[in-house]
Structures are given as structure tokens and as C-alpha cells.
Amino acid sequence: MPTGKKTLSVYIILSFLLVLVILACVSLGAVSVPFDKVLSIIAGKLLWLDAGASVEKSQELIVWDIRLPRVLLAATIGGGLSIVGAVMQAMFRNPLAEPGILGWSSGGAFFAVLAIYTGIYQQWFLLLPLAAFAGTLLTAYAVYGISRYRGFVENTTLLLCGVALGTLFVSLTTFVLSVSNAWSMKEMLFWIMGGVDSRTWTHFAMAAVPVLAASVTLLFYAKNLNARLLGYETAKTIGVDIEKTTKHLIILSSLIVGASVAVSGIVGFVGLIIPHSVRLLIGVDHRRLLPASFIAGAIFLPVADLIARTVMGPQELRLGIITSLVGVPFFVFLLRRNFSGRGIA
Amino acid sequence: MQKEKQSVKVSGLSYSVNGKTIVADASFEIKPNELLGIVGPNGAGKSTLLRLLTRIIHPSGGNILLDGKDVSRYQAKELYRKISFLPQTSYFDFPLSVLEVVLTGRYPYLGIFESESKEDIKRAEDCLSLVDMGGFSQRKVTTLSGGEQQRVSVARVLVQETDFIFLDEPSSHLDIHHKFALMELLKSLARKGRGIAAVLHDLDLASRFCDRVLVLEDGRVFALGEPSRVFSEKLLSSVFKVRGSWDAQSGNLLVFR
Numbered sequence: 001m002p003t004g005k006k007t008l009s010v011y012i013i014l015s016f017l018l019v020l021v022i023l024a025c026v027s028l029g030a031v032s033v034p035f036d037k038v039l040s041i042i043a044g045k046l047l048w049l050d051a052g053a054s055v056e057k058s059q060e061l062i063v064w065d066i067r068l069p070r071v072l073l074a075a076t077i078g079g080g081l082s083i084v085g086a087v088m089q090a091m092f093r094n095p096l097a098e099p100g101i102l103g104w105s106s107g108g109a110f111f112a113v114l115a116i117y118t119g120i121y122q123q124w125f126l127l128l129p130l131a132a133f134a135g136t137l138l139t140a141y142a143v144y145g146i147s148r149y150r151g152f153v154e155n156t157t158l159l160l161c162g163v164a165l166g167t168l169f170v171s172l173t174t175f176v177l178s179v180s181n182a183w184s185m186k187e188m189l190f191w192i193m194g195g196v197d198s199r200t201w202t203h204f205a206m207a208a209v210p211v212l213a214a215s216v217t218l219l220f221y222a223k224n225l226n227a228r229l230l231g232y233e234t235a236k237t238i239g240v241d242i243e244k245t246t247k248h249l250i251i252l253s254s255l256i257v258g259a260s261v262a263v264s265g266i267v268g269f270v271g272l273i274i275p276h277s278v279r280l281l282i283g284v285d286h287r288r289l290l291p292a293s294f295i296a297g298a299i300f301l302p303v304a305d306l307i308a309r310t311v312m313g314p315q316e317l318r319l320g321i322i323t324s325l326v327g328v329p330f331f332v333f334l335l336r337r338n339f340s341g342r343g344i345a
Numbered sequence: 346m347q348k349e350k351q352s353v354k355v356s357g358l359s360y361s362v363n364g365k366t367i368v369a370d371a372s373f374e375i376k377p378n379e380l381l382g383i384v385g386p387n388g389a390g391k392s393t394l395l396r397l398l399t400r401i402i403h404p405s406g407g408n409i410l411l412d413g414k415d416v417s418r419y420q421a422k423e424l425y426r427k428i429s430f431l432p433q434t435s436y437f438d439f440p441l442s443v444l445e446v447v448l449t450g451r452y453p454y455l456g457i458f459e460s461e462s463k464e465d466i467k468r469a470e471d472c473l474s475l476v477d478m479g480g481f482s483q484r485k486v487t488t489l490s491g492g493e494q495q496r497v498s499v500a501r502v503l504v505q506e507t508d509f510i511f512l513d514e515p516s517s518h519l520d521i522h523h524k525f526a527l528m529e530l531l532k533s534l535a536r537k538g539r540g541i542a543a544v545l546h547d548l549d550l551a552s553r554f555c556d557r558v559l560v561l562e563d564g565r566v567f568a569l570g571e572p573s574r575v576f577s578e579k580l581l582s583s584v585f586k587v588r589g590s591w592d593a594q595s596g597n598l599l600v601f602r
Contacts, residue, residue: 095438095439220457223457226445226449229436229438229439229441230435230446231432231434231435232401233396233430233432234430234432234435234436236400236401237400237425237428237429237432238429238449238453238505239421239452240421240452241421279439283440283441283445284439284441285441285445287460
């Protein structure tokens with residue numbers, strides 16, 4: 001593409017920032033660990049070296065067992081939710097589409113809670129993310145099916161239907177949690193206002209494998225998504241099989257959202273904030289937008305999590321609160337930009 | 346027998362939805378090197394006919410043979426290297442650049458990870474010049490006027506380099522100068538061997554530029570032939586509910602209430 005040089009420099013800067021942010025988020029917190037120690041602990045673990053006497057056992061615990069999996073998980077789901085946001089906006093040709101707003105995350109969270117409540121997740125550890133995936137997919141199809149008419153997805157119906165189903169699933173989640181006495185308020189908050197607190201390497205692995213695999217696969221659909229921006233008829237007559245690839249896109253996106261929700265609950269608005277910001281940087285072409293959105297989201301969410309756990313310290317805020325605080329003004333701005341000039345007031 | 350090359354043959358084509366017939370038993374042919382105007386009153390089935398011809402929707406009966414092969418049997422990319430379509434409405438709500446929009450016309454030629462070549466970009470720029478949009482390639486489509494966007498869409502169709510081009514009201518949004526320029530462009534493409542079918546609302550435009558016109562009424566082919574033969578006073582009054590006559594001096598069709 002013509003703007004190759006600019007794109008390349010954006011990628012280099014974003015990648016550099018990503019590494020820096022991950023290290024900084026591991027270093028900072030209620031107990032800060034100096035940068036050089038963070039580096040030597042991570043390098044030591046990765047290369048099977050003995051970090052030596054300079055590193056205390058407690059620092060090693062904080063860096064390797066507590067913060068690194070948490071930060072990497074935040075980066076993974078931040079990247080995943082961002083790429084899904086970009087995909088959904090093109091797929092539905094709706095700039096306000098996003099897994100949180102269209103109810104996908106709530107559907108996933110409800111099924112995850114059901115899997116826990118009924119105890120089936122104990123049968124096999126992957127049943128929890130699979131349940132979340134199923135819930136996301138079901139919601140995605142319901143919202144899509146209701147708002148689709150002869151190849152066209154009606155924008156307002158799509159949004160309203162997504163919001164309505166999302167609210168329904170949050171209510172159902174709250175209901176299930178409140179009838180099961182074992183569940184505390186904190187647990188309820190975890191699902192509805194998501195976060196990456198007390199997450200382990202297992203959680204990270206559980207999310208990272210599907211999120212990365214599906215994200216890479218989505219790159220195959222970059223030109224398909226470009227074509228969709230021009231409308232159903234144009235996309236079809238430049239060779240896009242809309243019906244078939246919509247299915248692929250929904251399944252891949254649900255896989256990412258389901259895997260994220262299963263380990264971190266509902267983290268809203270990331271898929272809105274990041275793709276729109278990245279479009280301003282490098283344009284609309286999905287061959288550039290999708291990978292850049294992933295990296296940018298992977299930068300954004302660890303920072304949001306850092307804010308969540310430090311700003312009111314020692315008390316931690318829910319990550320979902322931070323993303324909503326950033327996301328809602330963003331949403332309102334997009335709403336006003338896109339729906340101005342209709343109706344009378 | 347000559348090989349079935351470059352032809353669109355429609356026979357017994359019909360389309361109905363929810364029991365309502367929209368296109369009924371339409372049979373005609375589109376020849377290479379002709380500009381065919383498709384005209385008819387509102388709701389006659391013109392857009393539906395184009396959507397059938399371009400395989401956006403599938404017929405309830407009859408068939409469309411493209412170069413001797415049923416269109417339903419083509420692979421998508423193979424089909425859309427032979428036919429292209431300009432829809433009635435193009436959507437430009439994301440800030441793609443003009444060049445990026447036009448280059449999507451090359452997608453039927455590209456593999457899944459293949460990017461547009463320098464030559465593709467050159468082709469796109471050439472097509473933009475043809476529609477008087479040279480120099481606009483780096484502009485965002487969202488910043489253009491309706492007419493300019495329409496010309497970008499035409500360039501997107503041209504860069505697809507297909508034997509047959511179908512256009513749904515290509516002259517809407519265009520000022521009178523660009524309307525004529527577009528029709529002249531389509532005519533010259535037809536002269537170079539393309540088969541072009543355009544839905545037109547403006548009977549004057551159709552009579553001036555089209556080699557043949559196809560009149561649709563209630564989904565049926567009411568008449569097909571040279572404009573001067575088809576647009577008789579009788580037909581204009583019965584199908585279009587207007588009076589009309591041919592001006593002997595200019596040779597143009599005059600239409601009035």
C-alpha cells in the first residue's frame with residue numbers, strides 16, 4: 001500500500017511502547033520493583049538462570065507469579081478485544097459496534113457463570129472458556145439475526161438489540177449469582193465489571209492460545225473487511241461471499257471474546273476506543289488496522305489496569321470501571337458524530 | 346459453431362419474493378459493444394433485474410448464461426472478473442482514501458494475502474482520470490460531494506476491467522456536464538467491446554446514448570430495441586404516462602406531461 005513508510009514507523013513505535021508498557025506495569029504497583037530487577041528476574045526465569053542474591057524472594061514472587069501473568073493477560077485481552085472491535089465495526093458497517101455494547105460479552109459472562117454455578121466446569125478446565133464462547137456466539141447470532149434484513153443490517157436495530165440482550169444477560173448473571181449463596185458480592189463484580197486481578201499463568205495460557213490463534217486468522221479477512229465497508233452489493237460484486245464469511249468472522253470474534261470473558265469478566269469499550277484511535281493514526285485499510293489495533297489494545301489495557309490498581313491504592317478499582325470511564329465519553333462523541341442531522345429537536 | 350464468447354443470454358428469468366412476482370419471464374441478450382438502457386416506471390423491477398444479472402440475488406426461475414455458462418456455476422472471483430456492478434447507493438461512512446476505494450475493484454484479481462501492485466495503482470489512477478477525478482486519489486471519500494463519490498464508484502467499477510458492466514442509475518447525483526460525460530464514457534467503452542447495461546430514469550439520456558433500450562413494466566420485458574423505434578408516442582403514454590415526440594431537427598426525444 002502507498003503509505004508504507006508511515007505504517008512501518010507506527011508499527012515500530014507501537015511495538016517499542018508495548019514492551020516498555022509491559023515492563024513498566026510489572027515494575028509499578030503497591031510495591032514497586034526497580035526496572036533492572038524486573039529485567040533480571042524475567043531474564044533469569046526465561047533463561048533458567050539463578051537470579052542471585054541481588055533479587056529478594058518476595059520481589060521474584062511479585063514480578064513472576066503475580067504481576068507478569070496479570071499484565072500479559074491484560075495485554076492479550078486488550079489486543080483481542082480491540083481487533084474484534086475493528087472487525088465488528090467493518091462487518092456491520094457500524095462505527096459503534098463493539099463486543100460490550102452489542103451484548104456479546106454479557107452473553108459470554110452469563111454462560112461462564114452458569115458453567116461455574118452448575119459445577120460442570122469442574123469436569124474439565126476448558127469447559128469454562130468453552131461455555132463463555134458458546135454464550136458469546138449465541139448472543140452474537142441472536143443480535144445479528146434479529147437486526148438483519150435481506151442482507152442489510154439495520155444500524156439502530158443492531159445497537160438497540162445488542163444493548164437489550166446485554167442488559168438481559170447481566171440481569172440473568174446477577175440473578176444466578178444472587179440465588180447461589182456461596183457467591184460473594186466481589187464475585188459478582190468480577191463478572192459484571194471485569195478485571196485481571198489475581199490471575200495466574202493458567203488464566204493467561206487459557207486466554208492467550210485462542211485469542212492469538214483467532215487474531216492471526218482474522219488477518220486473512222482484512223481485504224474482505226475493506227470490501228464490506230462499501231456496502232453489501234459492492235462487496236458481493238468484487239467477489240466477497242458475505243454470508244459465508246460473516247459466519248467465519250462471528251465465530252472467530254466470539255472465540256476471542258469468549259476466551260477473554262472467561263478469565264476476566266466483562267471489560268467494555270476497549271473495542272471502541274482502540275480501533276477508532278488507530279484509524280486516525282494509520283487509516284482504515286484493515287491490512288494495517290487489524291495488527292495495529294491488536295498492539296495498541298495490548299498497550300492500553302495493561303495501563304488501564306495499572307491505573308485501576310494504583311489510583312485509589314491500596315484498594316483496587318475494577319478494570320471495567322476504568323475502561324467505562326474512558327469509553328463512555330468516546331461513545332458519546334461517536335454517537336453525536338454519526339447520528340447528527342436526523343430528526344428534529 | 347462459434348464458441349460462446351462474451352455474451353449474456355437471459356432466458357425465462359423470473360424472480361418472486363413472498364408470492365409477489367417482481368421479474369417475470371424475461372428473455373433478452375446483452376451484446377458486447379452495446380450500451381443497453383434499462384428503463385421503466387418505478388417498481389417495474391429494474392434494480393431487481395440488475396441484482397439478478399450480477400448474482401446478488403438468485404432467480405426463482407429461468408437462467409442467465411455468461412459466455413455460455415450459467416452464472417450460478419461460476420466461482421465468485423471468476424465471475425466478478427467478467428462482470429461488475431455499480432449499485433444505486435454506495436456507502437462511504439468510513440474514511441477510506443479515494444485510491445483505496447478504487448483499488449477494491451482489483452480484489453477479484455488478488456490472492457488472499459496479495460497486495461495491489463504498482464500496476465494496479467496505476468490502473469486505478471487512470472480510471473480516476475477517466476471520470477474526471479484525477480488528483481483526488483489521496484482524498485478521503487468521506488469529504489467528497491455525492492457526485493464526486495459517484496464518480497469514484499464508477500472508477501472502482503472500471504478498474505475491475507470486466508467484459509460486462511451493470512450500472513444502477515449511474516447518472517444520479519451527477520451534474521448535467523458529468524452526466525453527459527459519463528454516458529459518453531460508457532458509450533466509448535461499449536465501442537471498445539464491452540457490454541454495458543444501465544438502469545436509467547432519464548428517457549432523454551437513454552434515447553440519446555443507448556444503442557438499445559429495454560422497457561420493463563411490471564417485471565415483464567415490454568419492449569426492446571433501438572430507442573427511436575421503442576419510444577413511440579403510444580408506448581410513452583401507456584408505460585410512462587407522459588406525452589413525447591421526436592424532435593425532427595435535433596433528433597432528440599422530447600418528453601412532457
